[in-house]
Amino acid sequence: MDETQSASATTLGGVSPEEAFAILGDETRLNIIRVLWRAGALHAYDDIDDSTSTISFSELRRRVDVDDNGRFNYHLSKLVPHFVRKTADGYRLSGGGKRIARTVISIAGDHDATVAGEVSTDCPVCGAAVAVTYEDQWLRFACTECPGLFGDAAPDGTLLNAPFPPPGLAGRTPDDALRAELYRCMLDLTCLMQGVCPECASAVRGTLSVCDDHDATPERLCGACGTPFVAWGELRCDTCRFAKRLPVELCVMGLAPVIGFL
Ligand SMILES: [Zn+2]
Ligand SMILES: [Zn+2]
Ligand SMILES: [Zn+2]
Structure with a gap:
């Protein structure tokens, strides 16, 4: 044809x-x-x-x-x-x-599309309030007091940070936006962990990096890698370059048996 x-x-x-x-x-x-x-x-x-x-x-x-x-x-x-x-x-x-x-x-959509304020869920690390910001089509939820989950790998306080299309903010409160972003991230992760790129359906390459000199405590980031996590998984599509780099603890959250167990 x-x-x-x-x-x-x-x-x-x-x-x-x-x-x-x-x-x-x-x-x-x-x-x-x-x-x-x-x-x-x-x-x-x-x-x-x-x-x-x-x-x-x-x-x-x-x-x-x-x-x-x-x-x-x-x-x-x-x-x-x-x-x-x-x-x-x-x-x-x-x-x-x-x-x-x-x-x-x-x-497309409104250039000024925005959502701001605090969500009703507290920071899972320290229990402080969590605030949402929207910049450059990235929706970010960050702790107002602690360094968050990602250390130097993301802006200070970040708990969740992902691209989010402007039309998806219409009519959504900060709590609604958090739910929407969590579902989008979990779906992406589920696909990636099955070796399927959510953008182009190509095969995904997974690699693991481990901090050999890890010395983080609950109060302090690791001096060697600058994050609270010893092992990070990187899931990458070589065809369209869609990729995510996350602590392995979060990567396994995309596996069906883990989701089922939880
Ligand atoms: Zn916190
Ligand atoms: Zn480290
Ligand atoms: Zn792809």
Whole structure:
């Protein structure tokens, strides 16, 4: 079906990452994806929507607002078949096109989106109050008194720190945001510990590092590694570079038998 299919291990369904960046690096093409998304012209067998609605060439060109037929056809042809599928009835997004649309939606939203204040859960290390901040699309919960869980590996006081899409903050209190971030982190960790990248589904590489001169106490970070934990696990996807580095105690929280036991 796809004549451009390549044998290279790094190609993504016939398009290399470099080619995918090049194809999408154009305003008209991203507009085509936006218009198809808005119109609900999606790939058949979406999770809850198996519609096969499509948009005709002329209607799509009108909605994207390009007068030049040839120029529009050139840009549309670049998106087919990887991001847009052409059918007998018209055009719709492919699975890859939907993924692009969802990525744009998840990083868009209010630039001033924020959540601030204290949560009702106390610090698991010292029992002091825990405060939430949102900066650079990172949602961080930090102890207001102690150095937190990660020592030098994270900003002072950090207990939980992860990227969080701005739309996810809408209508959420600090406690709601904490619950949402915990679920997202646990799902990522569960996937990673099974050797599956949550972003691109590639295999995940796990390594363990141990501090040979560890001397931390409950009151003091280790002088050698600057953290309270002797062993850290790193889970890394070499395909899309998604990675997490966490104390092994937290890594095993992503294993189904541990979750079941708890
Ligand atoms: Zn604390
Ligand atoms: Zn150490
Ligand atoms: Zn990946």
